[in-house]
Every structure is written in structure tokens, then in C-alpha cells.
Amino acid sequence: MSVDVIKTDVVIIGAGPVGLFAVFELGLLDVKCHVIDILDRPGGQCAELYPEKPIYDIPALPVVTGQQLTDQLMEQIEPFGAEYHFNEQVDTIERIEDGFRVGTDTGMQFECKVVVIAAGGGSFTPKRPPLPGIEAYEGTSVFYSVRKMEAFKDKDVLIVGGGDSALDWTLNLQPVAKSLTLLHRRSEFRAAPASVQKMLELVDGGDISFKLGQVTTLHGDNAQLTGVTVKGADGSTFEHPTEVMLPFFGLTMKLGPVANWGLNLDENLIPVDTEKFETSEKGIFAIGDINTYPGKLKLILSGFHEAALMAQAAHRIVYPDKKLIFQYTTSSSSLQKKLGVK
Amino acid sequence: MTKVTFIQPDGTENTVEAEPGMTLMEAAVKNSVRGIAAECGGACSCATCHVYVEDAWREATGEPEAMEEDMLDFAFDVRPSSRLSCQIKLTEELDGLTVRIPEKQF
Numbered sequence: 323m324s325v326d327v328i329k330t331d332v333v334i335i336g337a338g339p340v341g342l343f344a345v346f347e348l349g350l351l352d353v354k355c356h357v358i359d360i361l362d363r364p365g366g367q368c369a370e371l372y373p374e375k376p377i378y379d380i381p382a383l384p385v386v387t388g389q390q391l392t393d394q395l396m397e398q399i400e401p402f403g404a405e406y407h408f409n410e411q412v413d414t415i416e417r418i419e420d421g422f423r424v425g426t427d428t429g430m431q432f433e434c435k436v437v438v439i440a441a442g443g444g445s446f447t448p449k450r451p452p453l454p455g456i457e458a459y460e461g462t463s464v465f466y467s468v469r470k471m472e473a474f475k476d477k478d479v480l481i482v483g484g485g486d487s488a489l490d491w492t493l494n495l496q497p498v499a500k501s502l503t504l505l506h507r508r509s510e511f512r513a514a515p516a517s518v519q520k521m522l523e524l525v526d527g528g529d530i531s532f533k534l535g536q537v538t539t540l541h542g543d544n545a546q547l548t549g550v551t552v553k554g555a556d557g558s559t560f561e562h563p564t565e566v567m568l569p570f571f572g573l574t575m576k577l578g579p580v581a582n583w584g585l586n587l588d589e590n591l592i593p594v595d596t597e598k599f600e601t602s603e604k605g606i607f608a609i610g611d612i613n614t615y616p617g618k619l620k621l622i623l624s625g626f627h628e629a630a631l632m633a634q635a636a637h638r639i640v641y642p643d644k645k646l647i648f649q650y651t652t653s654s655s656s657l658q659k660k661l662g663v664k
Numbered sequence: 665m666t667k668v669t670f671i672q673p674d675g676t677e678n679t680v681e682a683e684p685g686m687t688l689m690e691a692a693v694k695n696s697v698r699g700i701a702a703e704c705g706g707a708c709s710c711a712t713c714h715v716y717v718e719d720a721w722r723e724a725t726g727e728p729e730a731m732e733e734d735m736l737d738f739a740f741d742v743r744p745s746s747r748l749s750c751q752i753k754l755t756e757e758l759d760g761l762t763v764r765i766p767e768k769q770f
């Protein structure tokens with residue numbers, strides 16, 4: 323399989339607040355970035371864990387919610403034209419002659435001179451229901467996301483959950499699957515009302531079935547699921563035969579592939595120096611919640627500072643012959659031009 | 665001070681003291697009680713602070729509000745006694761509160 327390789331100056335892993343602000347600091351120095359995140363949108367923890375909660379310790383913003391901070395960062399970095407790749411997990415970083423090759427789980431390839439790891443608390447990954455033996459079925463009968471709908475063609479599919487993901491995939495997979503059952507612990511759904519409405523119509527029309535309950539046991543052999551035991555809402559149990567199960571219980575942060583990149587780690591954090599925020603590998607930087615150094619505080623504020631110093635060092639790698647002149651955005655006409663305000 | 669007790673799945677009990685006004689989740693985290701992950705820090709958006717309230721205390725702790733009930737959809741083995749501990753504010757009346765921690769949060 324041949325893939326087009328995307329060439330750029332810097333690949334930033336993680337679109338949390340710190341990865342986003344790195345786009346700004348690098349952009350001021352003419353360094354071009356591609357940003358990759360496994361989530362489907364920017365903001366990292368701020369957008370995923372506390373979009374509506376107020377933050378009180380961002381300098382000069384007396385109060386801002388997680389989502390507002392994300393939106394305002396996106397506006398602030400817009401002039402630099404970074405490219406974003408969402409729903410992509412960075413799996414591999416390899417050193418090549420002139421920098422690094424970065425690969426994602428869907429096969430995207432990047433070549434860059436500098437890698438910036440802004441992976442925060444790790445990849446947001448789907449929660450795995452704590453059902454005994456579930457690992458053995460993952461990838462063959464149990465799936466936490468849908469990459470190719472074709473894989474579910476003519477299958478008996480069980481979707482578990484009552485949120486937007488569960489509802490969306492119920493609607494999308496219904497035409498493809500041989501049969502589809504939605505299983506949820508109650509008859510209310512925290513999903514878009516339009517999707518709930520459509521789902522109920524499919525149930526009424528006999529196109530899918532809806533059952534109340536929670537899975538307690540998986541049955542099958544050789545990584546092939548044959549059915550599940552369900553505890554119904556009234557406490558009684560019943561068997562439900564199925565070939566495939568898709569559980570949707572939200573996301574959790576897992577370190578993920580960061581552990582495989584050959585970097586020194588200290589309790590799942592990446593040690594860096596405090597001049598450049600570089601890791602044990604030259605040209606690979608780590609900023610934000612993922613790094614550690616004496617006195618480290620896991621604050622957005624600290625991550626922003628780290629991004630600014632990292633950018634200076636990254637500039638030296640990307641433009642080894644250019645001398646960097648320190649400038650203020652207030653008074654430098656060349657910086658203002660880059661920001662699109664001049 | 666309000667005393668609260670967490671019972672681990674293996675039966676071990678941790679009794680901790682909490683200041684009124686704290687949430688049950690905060691009392692657990694502050695005292696390093698195992699099994700309360702509380703990834704979202706109490707924003708009611710992770711469901712990793714799930715507990716089962718002992719029957720004797722169900723009335724005093726009350727019913728979950730709609731937002732919490734929604735979030736419980738992301739917890740496992742949800743029972744009628746299920747609550748998200750970050751949504752239980754500890755008051756003097758809850759002195760002695762006892763809850764069980766699920767086998768696993770995820």
C-alpha cells in the first residue's frame with residue numbers, strides 16, 4: 323500500500339490547550355505545524371472533561387470555561403494555518419535521516435524535522451466494560467469504534483449504551499447489519515433528540531429491536547462472540563445471541579502509544595530539560611501535562627510557557643542558519659503581518 | 665467533621681473524615697481511597713467516581729439529578745443504589761454515611 327507522506331516542519335501530537343498554543347508560538351517563528359489528535363475536535367481535557375466548567379487561573383481572563391478557552395485558542399492560532407487531523411492516533415515515531423517519520427493508526431504518514439508531544443494525560447480512548455474475558459474478543463467481535471461499516475455487513479450486531487455514539491451507530495449500521503439490537507439500562511437517552519426519534523421509529527417499524535438491561539457475561543469461543551447474558555431492568559437475566567458487540571461508555575485517558583516511542587519515562591511522564599523542554603531524544607520535545615521536571619505544575623499556564631521556550635529550540639532545528647531576533651507582538655511589524663493584523 | 669466509610673469490593677473498609685461542604689468524591693480522593701478515579705475532577709462528566717449507597721443511607725443522600733442520571737449511563741453495573749460520588753455533598757446529616765465501591769470503574 324502506498325501512502326502519500328505529508329511533509330511539514332513540526333508534528334504536534336495532541337490538540338489540547340498546550341498543543342494548540344504551541345501552534346501560535348511556532349507560527350510566530352515561521353514554523354509550520356500539523357496537529358494530530360485522537361479526539362474528534364480540539365481542546366483535550368478542557369473540551370472533553372470540563373467544557374462547561376469555569377477556569378479561574380488563566381492570566382488576564384478572570385473566568386473562562388473549558389470550551390471557551392478552546393474556542394479562543396483556535397481563533398488566536400487561526401492566522402498560522404496549521405492543519406488538523408482529528409480521529410487519528412499517533413502510533414509510531416521513527417527517526418529518519420533528516421528528522422522523523424510519524425505514523426497514525428489509520429496509516430497516515432508525516433515527515434517532519436521536529437516532533438512536539440503535547441499528549442497531556444494520554445490518548446482519550448473508549449472505556450472498556452469490565453466484563454471478564456472481553457480482551458479476547460476485541461478486534462474480532464467487540465469493537466469500540468467503527469472504522470469500516472462494511473465489517474458489519476450481514477452480522478447480528480448488539481450496540482450497548484444510550485449516548486450519541488450508541489445512537490449514531492445504531493442509525494448508521496441498521497441498513498448494513500443483518501439484525502441490530504440496542505441495549506441500554508433505561509428508556510431515557512442522553513443523545514440528540516432527533517437521533518432518539520429516528521431510533522424509536524426504527525423500533526416501531528420492526529427494523530431494529532431495543533432491550534432494557536446491562537451485559538453481565540460474554541459467551542463464545544476462539545475470539546468469536548456467540549451471545550451475552552443481560553441483566554434486565556427488573557433484575558431478571560436473559561440470553562441475547564449476537565456475533566458482534568459495540569459498547570459505548572464514553573472515554574478515558576490512557577497513556578497509549580507514548581510508551582512505545584523509545585523515550586525515557588518517569589511514572590508515565592516524559593522527563594524534559596527546562597531550557598528547551600526536549601526529551602531524551604534530540605528533536606523530540608514534550609510540553610504540557612505529559613512532561614515532568616523539578617517543580618512541574620500541571621497547569622495550562624505552565625504548558626503555555628513551555629510552548630514558548632520549546633518554539634525557540636524548534637526554530638533552531640528547522641532553520642539552522644537563521645538567527646532568531648527577539649520581538650514583541652505589540653511592536654514588531656513582521657510579527658503583526660504574520661498575525662494578519664497589519 | 666463528617667465521617668464516611670467506603671467499603672472496597674474485597675470487604676476492606678476505609679473510614680475517613682471530611683469537612684462539611686466537601687463532596688464524597690473529594691473525601692475519597694483526599695484520603696487516597698482506592699477505586700475512585702474521578703478523572704474529571706467532579707465535573708460530572710466521567711462517571712469514574714461511581715459508588716453504591718448502602719440502603720440505610722439512600723433516603724438521606726437522595727436521588728440523582730437528571731445530569732447525574734445521564735452520566736450514570738457511562739458507568740458499569742448500575743444499580744438502584746448507584747450514585748456518582750462527586751454529586752453527593754457532605755453535610756452534618758450524612759455523618760456515618762457508608763458506600764460501596766464497584767469492582768472496577770472501567
Ligand SMILES: Cc1cc2nc3c(=O)[nH]c(=O)nc-3n(C[C@H](O)[C@H](O)[C@H](O)COP(=O)(O)OP(=O)(O)OC[C@H]3O[C@@H](n4cnc5c(N)ncnc54)[C@H](O)[C@@H]3O)c2cc1C
Pocket residue numbers: 335336337338339340341342358359360361365366367368371372376377378379410411412413440441442443444445446577578579580609610611612620621622623625703704705706707
Ligand atoms: C476537571 C479539571 C479541571 C481543571 N482545571 C484547571 C484549571 O482551573 N486551571 C488549569 O490551569 N488547569 C486545569 N486543569 C488541568 C488542565 O486541563 C490540563 O493541564 C491541560 O488540559 C493540559 O493540556 P495538554 O494540552 O497538555 O493536554 P490535554 O488537555 O490532556 O490534551 C492532550 C491531547 O492529546 C491527545 N493525545 C494523547 N496521545 C495521543 C496520541 N498518541 N495520538 C493522538 N492524540 C493523542 C489526547 O487525546 C488529548 O486530546 C483541569 C483539569 C481537569 C480534569
Ligand code: FES
Pocket residue numbers: 689701702703704705706707708709710711712713735748749750751
Ligand atoms: S468525578 Fe467525574 S463524574 Fe464524578
